[in-house]
Amino acid sequence: MIEVTVNGQTRRVDVAPDMPLLWVLRDELGITGPKYGCGIAQCGACTVHIDGRAARSCQARIGDLNGRNILTIEGLGPRSLHVVQQAWIEHQVPQCGYCQTGQIMQAVALLESHPQPSEEDVARVMSGNLCRCGTYLRIRAAIHAAAAKLQEN
Amino acid sequence: MVGSSSGLDRRSFLIGSIAAAGGVVFGPYAFARAAGIQSGDALASINPWVRITPQTITLFTPHADVGQGAVAAQALLIAEEMDLEPGQFETGFGPRNPAYYNDALADELVPFLSIDHTPAAEEARAAARKMIKDNGTQMTGGSSTIANCYTRWRQAGATARETLKAAASKRTGVPAAALRTASGAVILPNGRKIPYQDLAADAATIPAVQDVELRAPSQWRLIGKPTQRLDIKGKVTGELRFGIDQAVLGMVHATIKMNPRKGAPLESFDASKAERMRGVRKILPITHGLAVVASNTWYAMQAANAVEYHWAAASDYPPEQAQHWAAVAASFRPQSVDKVWRNDGDVEAALSGAQVIAAEYRAPYVAHQPLEPLNAIAVVRDEGIELWTSHQMPEAVQGIAAAVTGHRPEQVVFHNQWAGGSFGHRLEFENIRAAVEIANTMRGTPVKVVFSREEDFLQDFPRQIGMARNRGVVRDRRIVAVDFHVAAVSAVGSQYKRMGAKATGPDPQGALGVGNLPYDIPNFRMTAYSVEGVSPCSSWRSVGASSNGFFADSFIDELLHAAGRDPLQGRIELCNSQLARNILQTVAEMSDWNGPLGNGRGRGIAFVDAFGVPVAEVIEVSVKSGGGIRIEKVWVAAAVGRVVDPVNFENLVQGGVIWGLGHAMNCELTYADGAVQQSNYHQHEGMRMFQCPPIEVRALEQGPVRGIGEPPVPPAAPALANAIFAATGRRLREMPFKKFVDFV
Numbered sequence: 001m002i003e004v005t006v007n008g009q010t011r012r013v014d015v016a017p018d019m020p021l022l023w024v025l026r027d028e029l030g031i032t033g034p035k036y037g038c039g040i041a042q043c044g045a046c047t048v049h050i051d052g053r054a055a056r057s058c059q060a061r062i063g064d065l066n067g068r069n070i071l072t073i074e075g076l077g078p079r080s081l082h083v084v085q086q087a088w089i090e091h092q093v094p095q096c097g098y099c100q101t102g103q104i105m106q107a108v109a110l111l112e113s114h115p116q117p118s119e120e121d122v123a124r125v126m127s128g129n130l131c132r133c134g135t136y137l138r139i140r141a142a143i144h145a146a147a148a149k150l151q152e153n
Numbered sequence: 154m155v156g157s158s159s160g161l162d163r164r165s166f167l168i169g170s171i172a173a174a175g176g177v178v179f180g181p182y183a184f185a186r187a188a189g190i191q192s193g194d195a196l197a198s199i200n201p202w203v204r205i206t207p208q209t210i211t212l213f214t215p216h217a218d219v220g221q222g223a224v225a226a227q228a229l230l231i232a233e234e235m236d237l238e239p240g241q242f243e244t245g246f247g248p249r250n251p252a253y254y255n256d257a258l259a260d261e262l263v264p265f266l267s268i269d270h271t272p273a274a275e276e277a278r279a280a281a282r283k284m285i286k287d288n289g290t291q292m293t294g295g296s297s298t299i300a301n302c303y304t305r306w307r308q309a310g311a312t313a314r315e316t317l318k319a320a321a322s323k324r325t326g327v328p329a330a331a332l333r334t335a336s337g338a339v340i341l342p343n344g345r346k347i348p349y350q351d352l353a354a355d356a357a358t359i360p361a362v363q364d365v366e367l368r369a370p371s372q373w374r375l376i377g378k379p380t381q382r383l384d385i386k387g388k389v390t391g392e393l394r395f396g397i398d399q400a401v402l403g404m405v406h407a408t409i410k411m412n413p414r415k416g417a418p419l420e421s422f423d424a425s426k427a428e429r430m431r432g433v434r435k436i437l438p439i440t441h442g443l444a445v446v447a448s449n450t451w452y453a454m455q456a457a458n459a460v461e462y463h464w465a466a467a468s469d470y471p472p473e474q475a476q477h478w479a480a481v482a483a484s485f486r487p488q489s490v491d492k493v494w495r496n497d498g499d500v501e502a503a504l505s506g507a508q509v510i511a512a513e514y515r516a517p518y519v520a521h522q523p524l525e526p527l528n529a530i531a532v533v534r535d536e537g538i539e540l541w542t543s544h545q546m547p548e549a550v551q552g553i554a555a556a557v558t559g560h561r562p563e564q565v566v567f568h569n570q571w572a573g574g575s576f577g578h579r580l581e582f583e584n585i586r587a588a589v590e591i592a593n594t595m596r597g598t599p600v601k602v603v604f605s606r607e608e609d610f611l612q613d614f615p616r617q618i619g620m621a622r623n624r625g626v627v628r629d630r631r632i633v634a635v636d637f638h639v640a641a642v643s644a645v646g647s648q649y650k651r652m653g654a655k656a657t658g659p660d661p662q663g664a665l666g667v668g669n670l671p672y673d674i675p676n677f678r679m680t681a682y683s684v685e686g687v688s689p690c691s692s693w694r695s696v697g698a699s700s701n702g703f704f705a706d707s708f709i710d711e712l713l714h715a716a717g718r719d720p721l722q723g724r725i726e727l728c729n730s731q732l733a734r735n736i737l738q739t740v741a742e743m744s745d746w747n748g749p750l751g752n753g754r755g756r757g758i759a760f761v762d763a764f765g766v767p768v769a770e771v772i773e774v775s776v777k778s779g780g781g782i783r784i785e786k787v788w789v790a791a792a793v794g795r796v797v798d799p800v801n802f803e804n805l806v807q808g809g810v811i812w813g814l815g816h817a818m819n820c821e822l823t824y825a826d827g828a829v830q831q832s833n834y835h836q837h838e839g840m841r842m843f844q845c846p847p848i849e850v851r852a853l854e855q856g857p858v859r860g861i862g863e864p865p866v867p868p869a870a871p872a873l874a875n876a877i878f879a880a881t882g883r884r885l886r887e888m889p890f891k892k893f894v895d896f897v
Contacts, residue, residue: 032391037834096524097387123842124843127842130841132522137848
């Protein structure tokens with residue numbers, strides 16, 4: 001049995017220790033916000049936070065995560081939308097939307113480490129998150145809008 | 154649909170279908186219709202687009218939503234006429250229904266250029282429309298959704314509105330003419346409001362009012378106004394479930410591996426190690442490969458990787474990429490001519506004795522690879538099949554699934570799902586066949602199959618490979634002759650073949666974006682050649698035009714340069730319509746085309762007409778100190794007749810440009826030993842954020858009402874190549890451009 005905290009709840013799973021967190025979340029716990037896109041950390045669709053840091057859940061082995069804290073999009077704004085989610089809605093970022101939960105989790109982490117990110121910061125950090133529909137301009141605008149909002153608060 | 158399928162309803166439970174914005178509605182309607190149940194006493198199915206119960210108003214939006222916003226746009230058109238506000242209704246994809254026929258596809262099916270309005274061409278279009286209507290052909294593609302829905306879906310909404318008024322009139326005795334509607338309610342002259350839901354039972358008992366009038370655009374509340382796309386919130390919270398996120402009670406997980414030499418069989422395999430791996434339930438052969446059933450997708454994928462496979466050699470096409478190119482090059486011959494699509498003036502005479510400018514262009518195979526990998530859930534029972542996945546051709550899904558098991562197509566109940574992108578990928582059936590084949594060996598158990606990204610790449614039928622050999626003559630600063638020869642695989646023909654059908658006549662996609670150039674050039678010939686015996690191919694966002702636009706516009710740029718003309722002004726002077734001139738003038742103004750340009754910078758223009766939408770794009774690039782090229786900015790002008798949702802319009806145009814640029818810069822698929830060598834995104838990246846320029850978009854509401862999903866793609870590659878030429882003097886005649894220049 002491996003025990004992790006997911007979105008504030010303790011969850012126990014009995015799986016192979018080398019199973020990636022992504023597949024524990026999706027197929028064992030039914031938490032489908034983190035998406036399977038590539039399986040090799042090339043697309044970022046599976047991005048979650050592990051102990052407050054953005055991580056590709058397809059690369060995190062569940063056996064290494066005993067006792068760790070996992071945050072997925074489902075736990076990001078359980079009662080009210082996170083500022084980044086609000087900005088995503090305001091800028092109408094998604095097209096197909098499949099990458100967006102990962103984009104948002106990455107953007108939240110970016111703003112936690114760089115509250116006022118430059119264009120270069122955004123490009124550098126967000127270039128690991130692939131969007132096949134091509135919503136990059138709206139992602140960029142939403143991140144800067146969220147940063148401004150967070151600055152106000 | 155079959156009566157007994159109502160039995161499936163009771164035994165299948167879809168876990169987690171959501172009631173959030175844009176939520177999916179499963180089952181009851183499909184099954185009620187399937188069982189031949191007419192509107193019950195409290196259920197008003199006014200028409201195939203509108204269902205009202207005492208609790209809920211559901212608008213059915215049958216066009217697949219692959220990220221283009223089809224659900225929101227369709228709902229908007231219905232809601233406009235119904236006087237519904239966003240938030241007052243749910244949406245559902247609806248069952249397979251011939252009423253959802255898409256005759257806006259007709260223009261893409263007939264062997265006539267889009268610019269051809271001769272009686273023969275118009276007759277062929279009318280015949281194609283009739284055929285589609287008679288067959289009830291339901292399909293999403295060819296950027297035809299808006300064209301298909303624009304009038305008919307509003308009529309459906311108006312019918313519902315007038316029927317609800319008639320029901321209210323019957324109940325209250327107030328003449329229908331004295332009633333009005335607003336915000337989901339019928340309003341009596343005294344101001345009393347009857348919510349539509351309260352009229353459901355009454356509306357169910359009266360015939361739908363058919364003679365309705367559509368609102369004038371000046372009265373519109375929703376169409377053309379910036380609105381919140383209905384699916385945005387669910388996609389931002391993660392509540393919206395894509396096909397891959399769905400779960401059915403008792404479901405098992407599976408993955409597959411098929412021969413990477415497409416179409417060739419699995420000769421033998423050794424699964425002894427895989428069978429003993431954790432979580433594995435079953436390993437079974439399927440067509441061309443093997444499936445692993447397990448308790449978790451990852452267990453299935455691990456086990457599939459642990460099997461030893463002996464794949465047969467490629468039999469349908471040559472194993473090496475160089476042989477594919479050789480086959481294309483060998484297709485420029487009389488017996489391979491698909492059609493001479495345009496032959497104005499006397500090209501041979503104009504070329505003879507003149508100084509001929511000639512250039513050869515190439516477009517490689519590229520992959521679709523939407524971010525949601527292929528997947529499907531299937532449960533097979535003796536009495537029928539139930540399927541959950543996203544697909545652009547529901548009717549074909551029924552046929553394909555039924556053919557696997559021996560059921561009849563009408564015994565297949567298909568629940569379309571939100572798609573994590575498509576770009577043409579969800580017009581194929583590998584996931585459907587695999588899911589049904591597996592589920593057929595374990596009847597009664599729902600099976601969810603998920604392709605690994607690697608498998609998705611290896612089984613992806615790519616965009617057509619193609620080459621152009623163009624010739625032209627300029628004299629007295631004018632283009633006097635152009636002779637386009639384009640050899641390419643027919644993606645559509647290849648698709649037909651896989652569906653067991655045969656394409657008849659030449660492929661209109663072979664001419665799209667080149668034969669229909671809206672230019673008057675006195676001697677203009679365009680010949681398309683069919684390339685056979687190479688990789689099977691499939692429709693890729695903008696289909697034929699995705700390569701043809703590059704072949705045609707780049708060469709026009711070369712000729713205008715040779716003629717000593719300004720690229721933009723030169724194109725304007727070639728235009729044969731005021732609309733085409735308007736678009737070019739608009740993009741010239743937006744980009745300040747004649748304005749000053751810094752050192753090491755260049756601007757390129759491209760203009761392509763595809764799927765009935767002419768689009769002009771200007772790109773500005775800079776050359777960095779190390780020689781790397783940076784795309785600084787893009788300007789786009791497009792004419793679509795009517796913009797239904799301006800925010801989504803801009804998003805789609807930007808996305809189309811990014812799609813076109815990213816692949817032109819960075820992507821190709823190459824075959825070696827019969828399989829493609831690229832199997833994940835690091836080898837086929839498209840565009841990432843660091844390369845993404847600002848993209849300014851303007852719509853011209855002129856010309857026919859058309860969709861914008863594909864048309865912004867074709868001009869992107871030539872506009873970039875032309876800009877690089879302007880900045881560096883170097884012509885790029887082959888994609889991907891990164892083989893020749895570095896992008897920073």
